[in-house]
Amino acid sequence: MSIQENYNKIKKQLPENVELVAVSKTHPVSAIQEVYELGQRVFGENKVQELMEKFPLLPKDIQWHLIGHLQTNKVKYIAEFIDTIQSVDSEKLIIEINKESGKYDRKIKVLLQVKIAEEDSKFGLEINEAKELFQQYLSGEFPNVEITGLMGMATFTDDKNQVKSEFLTLKKVFDELNQLTTLETLSMGMSDDFPIAIECGANSVRVGSAIFGNRNYTI
Numbered sequence: 001m002s003i004q005e006n007y008n009k010i011k012k013q014l015p016e017n018v019e020l021v022a023v024s025k026t027h028p029v030s031a032i033q034e035v036y037e038l039g040q041r042v043f044g045e046n047k048v049q050e051l052m053e054k055f056p057l058l059p060k061d062i063q064w065h066l067i068g069h070l071q072t073n074k075v076k077y078i079a080e081f082i083d084t085i086q087s088v089d090s091e092k093l094i095i096e097i098n099k100e101s102g103k104y105d106r107k108i109k110v111l112l113q114v115k116i117a118e119e120d121s122k123f124g125l126e127i128n129e130a131k132e133l134f135q136q137y138l139s140g141e142f143p144n145v146e147i148t149g150l151m152g153m154a155t156f157t158d159d160k161n162q163v164k165s166e167f168l169t170l171k172k173v174f175d176e177l178n179q180l181t182t183l184e185t186l187s188m189g190m191s192d193d194f195p196i197a198i199e200c201g202a203n204s205v206r207v208g209s210a211i212f213g214n215r216n217y218t219i
């Protein structure tokens with residue numbers, strides 16, 4: 001199927017309240033432009049360098065989300081224009097985001113990435129760490145950052161019950177923190193598991209290959 005057919009198919013599967021982050025990592029500017037022209041405005045990239053190459057070549061009303069692991073020394077390159085950093089996985093990183101966003105007199109939206117998968121390769125805060133960081137935020141420690149929700153990745157497995165269990169774990173944490181102050185975004189689910197994520201309460205999904213096809217990096 002074409003990108004347009006893929007995109008329309010995905011959009012039809014999403015309830016109105018669920019945001020689609022079109023994950024454009026490793027896909028060319030031309031493909032992103034095509035999806036943009038279909039009405040999509042929120043795109044996700046994994047790597048700062050790739051995002052820096054694409055940003056000047058695409059419309060300025062795109063809301064860019066950084067969804068991959070972010071090193072503290074690279075925050076400064078995206079602080080001026082990034083809409084949301086979904087992958088905040090340490091106190092050190094949120095401190096750096098707070099510092100760099102302050103230089104541009106803006107608040108960067110962030111999601112705390114919580115480790116819910118069993119795989120060692122997945123980044124993320126332990127649940128208690130996420131709760132502690134959120135309490136620091138509520139006490140005013142990061143004035144140039146707005147924590148708008150949580151993000152998580154389930155284990156890459158065919159066991160749907162395990163995936164569902166992991167998503168429900170994150171939903172429970174989200175609901176707890178939402179009691180303290182209103183949160184907007186629970187980002188769970190990718191091309192293979194987003195229907196389960198939505199069933200478990202996700203209101204933002206990150207879909208790449210199901211829209212763009214297999215990865216093929218070129219600007």
